[in-house]
Amino acid sequence: MKTIDTRELAAWLDTTLQASRFKDYCPNGLQVEGKPRVGHIITGVTASEALLRIAIERGADAVLVHHGWFWKNEDPRVRGPRRTRLALTLAHDLNLFAYHLPLDAHPEWGNNAQLARVLGLTPERDADGVPLTCGSGDLIWLGNAPALATLGDLATRVHERLGRQPLVIGDADRPLHRIAWCTGGAQGMLADAIDAGADAYITGEASEPTFHLARETGTGFIGAGHHATERYGAQALGEAVAKQFGIQVEFVDIDNPV
Template sequence: MNNLQLERILNEKLQPQQIKDYCPNGLQVEGVQQVKKIVTGVTASQALIDKAVELNADALLVHHGFFWKGEPESIRGMKGKRIRTLIKNDINLLGYHLPLDIHPELGNNAKLAELLAIEVEGGLEGHPQSVAMFGKLKEPMTGAEFSKKINQVLNRHPLHISPENEHKLITTVGWCTGGGQDYIELAAANGLDAFISGEISERTTYSAREQDIHYFSAGHHATERYGVKALGEWLTQEHDLDVVFIDIDNPV
């Protein structure tokens, strides 16, 4: 497949023009025109790029790419080395950030809900492009039980902050993969029993304790493995492309 054609079909699927983002979505570094093998992964780290080189990939498709708003514009140091490796090996880099978080079928939020058996009810912000979601569990759980379930599903022991009533059962849940911890305020305002995100801030602890809501920090990387993996599987199923997902371990 032509690299620009690959970008077009990904854009058609993910509709990046519908959401304002902090980075460019789509083809970020142009490489060889004909794409036969694709590597997918969460972040375009040097380790993932080196693995793509090792596997003779023509394209690298990630959730966290380059050229973030506010970062230094110079291509030097760590970023320079990454981009030089891509260019030297003629590897295309495609990145999709918020469009891959919110996609109702392949998105990080959708896949996390599927894994945790949460019935999706809607966007926490009240519109289809919401980057935080809410839903309910089929059966109420204690905080300890839900923490155990997250651990089993993601292979990552979450940090659980209990409300003052630590025995409060969980039926309704809000979530935002990655760095979505501040949506806990909106989740609490909507009366949800629990909120999940990847990262936690110091202030999140007090929000959970004082607003009667369970909070689970399950890891930025761990909660965002599944969207890009599903996107690669979709490319294989729908477009017969050779795609392999590589998980570079990250404890955050």
């Protein structure tokens, strides 16, 4: 089996995803160091106990996820589920790689780029082909979908492609010109999408104020699921790693209704 030096893989991922460019809520990169060489990676959305157990069962050397550990403002004590996850990882010499905002933003393999591909949205780009973005950290993407005339059409498309019924706020007949999207828990950036002239905003989750802001501005809002909208970045990144280094990479989807 082909393997690669763990540090070399970490350096390639950090550079490719421009990890140092982001102010994030967690450390990005190699969060837990395991075996010195990697030949088999399990990718997933979240480094949960269930994902770790599958990686161990399948004899993987590393786990590569969007949601890793060590979040800001989290209780740092090693107790309960936190202890279980860490103990499993260390006992099996697993490497844990995690990329949060850098994996949302990557122009090709990122969650936003991949969600656009899955939903059939066309990102707006500048003259150099760079996707047009807005909002805090430039995390919101802007684009359109000429085949989808209304908010109702967009909601149907989301339901079909993501395989789950989204939360939809707004008039189903509202015409769509500009669509904005940001995967995950980005409901707090709805106002930025409105400022950018979006007719509809897609993200993963919603909060109580989301409803009123959408209603009072007439903007369409689609809450399509945090997990459901972030399922595609880790997968695409994993495929890129497999292609680059010729090692084995498997994506494991552990469904999450949130």
